Amino acid sequence: MTDKNILTEVSTPSKTFRGFNPTKGEWLTTEFTESSPEAVAAAAEKAEAAFLIYRKKTGAERADFLQKIGEEIMNLGDALITLCQEESGLPEARLQGERGRTIGQLNMFAALLREGSWVDATVDTAIPDRKPLPKSDLRRMNIALGPVGIFGASNFPLAFSVAGGDTASALAAGCTVVVKGHPAHPGTSQLMAAAVLRAAQATNMPDGVFSMVHGQSTAVGMDLVEHPLIKAIGFTGSYRGGKALFDAAARRPEPIPVYAEMGSTNPVFILPGALKERGENLAQGLATSVTMGVGQFCTNPGLVVAQQSTEAEKFLNKTTEVFTGLSAGTMLTPTIKQAFDAGIQKLTQTAGVSVLATGISNESACGGTPHLLRTDATTFLATPEIGEEVFGPSTVYISATGKEELMAIANGLHGHLTATLQATPEDLVEYADLVAILERKVGRLLINGFPTGVEVCASMVHGGPFPATTDARTTSVGTAAIYRFSRPVCYQDFPDSVLPAELQNSNPLNIWRNVNGQLTKDKI
């Protein structure tokens, strides 16, 4: 397998681009070719041809493929971590952890496939002598949607990029995948794509089961979204990017689902009892969560809401002190750094918003300096822009005069990925309505934690109402993400031998099924 297999070849390479080392502030030397419309089309066509074969592979076969991808990623060794560090500025330990998470995700989906019950097999057996009409035999299960397009994210160059969560869930569902690599880490993308292709070859998967296209311009992504053979899109990134893809997909002659995770400001409500009990600890915890990964997480807490009180002022003083001592970190790209600086500038120029603390800045090309800002509830409620995500290590503290204003803030929120309550048991009784309000606003509600750190497990919801995502009915993290790439099909009066194994009488895969209303592993 040579490198030329990774990228569908282009006839006339017209445009090239390079990675950037944000730590050194230097362009890297390797040139990458932007994929032409023909190259994108060729990848989609190969994905369609491969889909005919891949979708009929057993769950165990797909599981082998996913696990093998993980092995091939490990086989990339230190070269992957080194190159990814160069391209992303992320520290070695973080990238090692992220590699572990990436492989963990692949293995988690492999386990899901081996267990097999995810297809939601549901059987209603025939009643030939039912009056007035006989009842047919009906059996339903989930099948794969088709070839899908996955966009790599800048902030998780391993775990939400080429072989990341979206790719893993789509491949698990039985979809073939065309990845649009993120231009911020083209070399990393190329290495990861090579690993996926080696795994595909080793596990006898069809040519085209996975391919990658490259590009800096939005045209490459649009070509992918608009290709008629592509049946769904997975994306993690900005609101602007995600919404543009969503709109393009809705405009297609055949509209397709777009799962765009577009981030949010993840409000944290610090209730009076919690402030009293552990205000100082919360200051430290908040600062850690806001600046983790230089604030470049979708679940970064960008809004903190509390009611005026002596304890609130103490908490704020402590938080100010902590923020003042924090150092700037290296952000992923110059564009992200510029957007962060611009966002902070816009906030600080907003009437009624003040800067409480600025961390220790540095002169590097991509330095992101921690910021703690403050406003009051009246200003916030009158100026919705304050609630817009500023991607980076900053947060806005909103002071409410009392419970009423705090509840008004909660009620006025649009969709977010998460919301957090810092609360004592007494707070939770007094603010029970707050939980009910926030349930409608987010995909994940936390009590006494911080929203960064998204556990990869069956019960995770990394999603939420618009504009956090374009599809609140799903999650992009955890095993439930597989449902984004599947749909139900019902088989009526099929002879047993023609049914998929999941629906055959003998239950050869020994999966959980709903048979005539009863959940069971029994045969029929």
Added chain:
Amino acid sequence: MTDKNILTEVSTPSKTFRGFNPTKGEWLTTEFTESSPEAVAAAAEKAEAAFLIYRKKTGAERADFLQKIGEEIMNLGDALITLCQEESGLPEARLQGERGRTIGQLNMFAALLREGSWVDATVDTAIPDRKPLPKSDLRRMNIALGPVGIFGASNFPLAFSVAGGDTASALAAGCTVVVKGHPAHPGTSQLMAAAVLRAAQATNMPDGVFSMVHGQSTAVGMDLVEHPLIKAIGFTGSYRGGKALFDAAARRPEPIPVYAEMGSTNPVFILPGALKERGENLAQGLATSVTMGVGQFCTNPGLVVAQQSTEAEKFLNKTTEVFTGLSAGTMLTPTIKQAFDAGIQKLTQTAGVSVLATGISNESACGGTPHLLRTDATTFLATPEIGEEVFGPSTVYISATGKEELMAIANGLHGHLTATLQATPEDLVEYADLVAILERKVGRLLINGFPTGVEVCASMVHGGPFPATTDARTTSVGTAAIYRFSRPVCYQDFPDSVLPAELQNSNPLNIWRNVNGQLTKDKI
């Protein structure tokens, strides 16, 4: 409860409309007022206020409400059937059956709620001593989307209208509902709405849990889709109508899901062995399915494909004979009758399409005369319009020269609700690829049946890829329809007392849950 509670009142009733008796060809006398934009907004606002209360009702309470709706529908007695007959032209027996189905659907969702496991409760318990990071307690379940808009269908004035499947599934999920009644049966809609409201009152449901708006113009529906408090749309009807709603919903500042079931032509493939074995019976079965309900079913088989052979000609002769003897039936509305006649005219004027048989027509205002048309595969493949739905009692027989052409037809299909194979066991072996092709095209695949007659059960999929629906990931018939109106929420580190009952340690509802990867009813 008086009639004025049924329709949100309008300040300046500007436009009225009346029902039409398609059998007699006469306008009915009762005048109905078209809902103003203010009336639609008021209904949405009431639905939002009610949602805050309704979504916290227990499953058992919602089940009581749904069952009570069924009882109140029965309490409408013969008056409902009589009025519905007048407005729809459908026969008494059919409407009695449809009433039974409507109540059956409500009871089915009530049973689903009482059982309770539909919320897909998934729990991953904490691992405080996990290295390098402790694991939080995470618990996920489905909650209701919010107030939703449901559009009544013309062809199921009871089972897919005011208190029909979409309303039942939305109310079951915990959504409040604003129905846009279909203008073809305004009186029936009004009676049914009154029944729902009586049930709401009897079971102590909040004011606004259900309301209805009326109108002939598309503006009323658009007002509903565009209202910011409405969070999803259910629709059954034409491609034009459904696609317009889908587009409007995607254009909203906050896009929302639209579940539009837009019908299809439901291809039937009659394979050589089946033709040989039972060609004559198939002729009778096909004619019955095509003309059932005067062909006014979304699953009406509008395309029949077979390969040239002596047996095929015999089958066709027999089908021609049967169709020639069929009588015209009364279609639902003059508009539907005109669209049917126009569709037939367009088909007969298409080069390469011929009329094999015309049933016995009548002179009534809404008479729909059965038509059997014929074309060949070459013409069909070159003229995709032949495959467009003609809503009514007609079907197009497509003669293929051999297996290759038959497979080309299958490959070229867009999305349909159903596809059917008439096949012997030997056919199924020889045409195994055909099943694989059709799986990608439809929501339901049948062997040796006919697609009309949609069983209401857990395993049903009444849906399919675009343009059959705007969301292939769902079904509008059967218990799985509840998932259209819900989304997952994850609770992290919640004290047991603050969790919804479904997720509490003791499993007080005794539902099936996935706990740390194991499906169980055990407590935690």
